[in-house]
């Protein structure tokens with residue numbers, strides 16, 4: 001595929017790891033920030049908002065499809081299921097569905113979001129380490145594919161499958177125990193990970209083979225060997241182990257019992273620059289090389305990418321409420337902090353974010369630059385989006401943008417200090433040189449904050465009495 005694939009979105013995804021859409025994405029983002037200020041989505045009264053680049057999301061979806069289309073034998077069934085946990089917003093799921101991307105859900109809530117978005121049950125996969133009986137029943141009744149996590153969950157499936165037939169493809173999650181990456185909290189294939197059946201544990205491999213031979217309805221193997229911080233080669237190794245297991249099960253069953261491999265998600269995102277690297281095409285190529293046979297057409301495939309589809313297409317924009325100085329350090333106090341960038345604030349070393357500076361009109365701020373802290377609004381000193389960052393000197397009324405926050409950031413509001421969830425707006429060209437916005441999620445109101453905090457139960461504690469006492 002040397003010359004590069006032209007995707008429907010216009011992005012060129014060649015073999016060099018660069019992505020021709022990267023520069024255009026930055027231009028679109030700058031235009032959207034200016035338009036958001038101009039159109040009043042942001043201002044003194046609305047000091048923070050989140051923006052989603054519809055064009056960019058479509059491009060990423062197209063790049064994912066193109067990468068696997070180019071790699072697999074013609075006719076191979078491939079379901080790309082977006083990991084809903086990455087961006088649990090109904091309009092995003094609908095957009096991806098329209099782009100041919102289904103949904104990977106991991107709770108009753110995520111299943112409900114995917115259904116609200118209109119994703120067809122046969123384009124969903126239900127993975128979760130703690131599925132309840134009720135959740136399993138619902139998934140099986142709908143025909144949603146289920147990947148069991150452990151032997152006890154398989155026992156439950158035994159009972160449910162016996163009680164009533166289901167269209168749901170059923171699988172088992174395995175943990176190839178190939179090791180972790182640079183971020184412990186997102187390393188899912190360590191020796192002691194909580195996910196799946198640990199394949200290298202004494203007797204486990206054989207146990208899994210038997211579990212399949214005993215259950216003719218078990219037809220899928222699932223692995224998700226990591227997320228941000230995991231080298232691609234390690235992910236490919238996890239898929240290779242899973243493939244080897246499928247081959248052994250099928251050989252001993254004497255038929256193609258395992259017909260689908262779910263290879264999970266986990267493609268890392270480059271948070272350090274605008275370059276899209278690694279690309280889906282690179283990962284697909286690596287998989288083809290490391291796991292000969294994977295793409296040959298004998299197995300259908302499911303993927304579950306989350307962060308890599310959405311991260312780059314989200315931007316949090318926040319007003320600089322005050323600019324001050326402390327101990328010689330400049331501090332811009334903004335409205336984006338721990339409530340929107342929880343991981344970055346609590347683990348800044350693992351989750352650094354790029355910050356862009358804009359003036360009060362939303363135009364990219366020219367120099368002079370200065371070393372600054374970008375602080376959030378929460379009342380603890382560690383609430384910093386960035387520390388000691390060299391940026392154009394921020395002043396009161398300017399805006400900062402936290403880039404690449406489309407996954408696991410503003411859609412994952414953290415209610416510290418009862419800070420309100422910001423509005424989320426999608427943007428796209430309006431057809432006449434400007435930018436059009438559409439509401440994706442309403443900003444949370446103060447009344448909603450009170451209600452969500454038990455406002456209907458004011459006297460609950462003051463009227464409580466110990467039983468039997470008067």
Ligand SMILES: *Cc1c(COP(=O)(O)O)cnc(C)c1O
Nearest residue numbers: 083224227265266304305306307
């Ligand atoms: C979180 C998760 C994903 C998505 O991971 P990303 O790093 O966002 O691509 C996919 N599958 C499972 C089972 C997950 O838990």
